[in-house]
Amino acid sequence: MRSVTRRYLRGGQPVNALDDVSLEIPQGRFVAVMGRSGSGKTTFLQCAAGLDRPTSGTVRIGNTDLGSLSEAALTRLRRDRIGFVFQSLNLVPSLTVRENVTLPLLLGGERPDSPQAVERAMRVLESVGLADRADDSPLHLSGGQQQRVAIARALVTDPAVIFADEPTGALDPSTANDVFTLLRRAVDDTGHTVVMVTHDPVAASWADEAVFLAKGRIVTNMVRPQTADVVQVMAELGGC
Numbered sequence: 001m002r003s004v005t006r007r008y009l010r011g012g013q014p015v016n017a018l019d020d021v022s023l024e025i026p027q028g029r030f031v032a033v034m035g036r037s038g039s040g041k042t043t044f045l046q047c048a049a050g051l052d053r054p055t056s057g058t059v060r061i062g063n064t065d066l067g068s069l070s071e072a073a074l075t076r077l078r079r080d081r082i083g084f085v086f087q088s089l090n091l092v093p094s095l096t097v098r099e100n101v102t103l104p105l106l107l108g109g110e111r112p113d114s115p116q117a118v119e120r121a122m123r124v125l126e127s128v129g130l131a132d133r134a135d136d137s138p139l140h141l142s143g144g145q146q147q148r149v150a151i152a153r154a155l156v157t158d159p160a161v162i163f164a165d166e167p168t169g170a171l172d173p174s175t176a177n178d179v180f181t182l183l184r185r186a187v188d189d190t191g192h193t194v195v196m197v198t199h200d201p202v203a204a205s206w207a208d209e210a211v212f213l214a215k216g217r218i219v220t221n222m223v224r225p226q227t228a229d230v231v232q233v234m235a236e237l238g239g240c
């Protein structure tokens with residue numbers, strides 16, 4: 001991102017939800033984006049992932065300038081090169097776990113019941129420890145298991161970047177740790193890039209780097225963040 005500003009109108013007044021943000025994230029890095037409520041984290045993620053267009057500045061993924069793409073080309077890029085994990089999981093209850101995981105392949109024009117699609121879905125379900133639940137409805141899974149299905153779905157297209165917004169917000173600490181382990185493995189074993197928004201200092205300690213936002217600006221970067229140091233910075237920023 002270079003000099004990215006995202007301006008909203010609030011009650012007729014312009015407000016910079018992101019204010020001149022520049023950040024380069026190398027391939028294969030796990031970055032935690034932190035900051036108190038309203039600091040601009042979700043806006044940052046949406047601009048970085050091509051879900052929203054900045055008011056000014058440039059966003060590149062690899063060599064592609066997202067601002068130069070038509071809506072259709074941006075949709076294709078999101079589908080082919082980006083994985084998403086959100087707090088509200090958007091799993092489809094009427095489909096099986098495996099069918100949910102194959103959805104991004106279907107959007108890519110692949111038949112979801114083709115042997116290749118089924119094999120890929122089973123491989124990622126295996127990697128999140130849920131191959132034995134492939135034929136279940138997501139409704140029959142626990143919150144943590146559903147979050148792992150959402151991660152499997154994000155991984156199935158082998159995307160360059162996985163964007164996650166509060167992926168463990170609704171989980172207990174031990175189940176959340178399973179999710180962080182999976183994201184960490186996606187970085188260490190397969191070279192994915194992970195950008196994760198979180199309020200949680202323990203979550204940030206799984207990342208290679210923590211970026212702190214306040215009022216839409218990056219105020220601190222921390223390499224190899226330790227939980228205690230993150231807690232301290234958050235306190236200095238007035239809590240999260």
Ligand SMILES: Nc1ncnc2c1ncn2[C@@H]1O[C@H](COP(=O)(O)OP(=O)(O)OP(=O)(O)O)[C@@H](O)[C@H]1O
Binds near residue numbers: 037038043
């Ligand atoms: N669509 C919108 N229209 C107007 N203002 C918006 C819009 N989306 C976000 N904002 C404003 O931009 C600022 C940043 O919002 P954002 O959702 O990025 O914060 P956040 O850090 O993700 O907060 P939280 O931790 O509560 O999710 C806030 O002041 C918010 O009110």
Ligand SMILES: [Mg+2]
Binds near residue numbers: 041042043
């Ligand atoms: Mg948010």
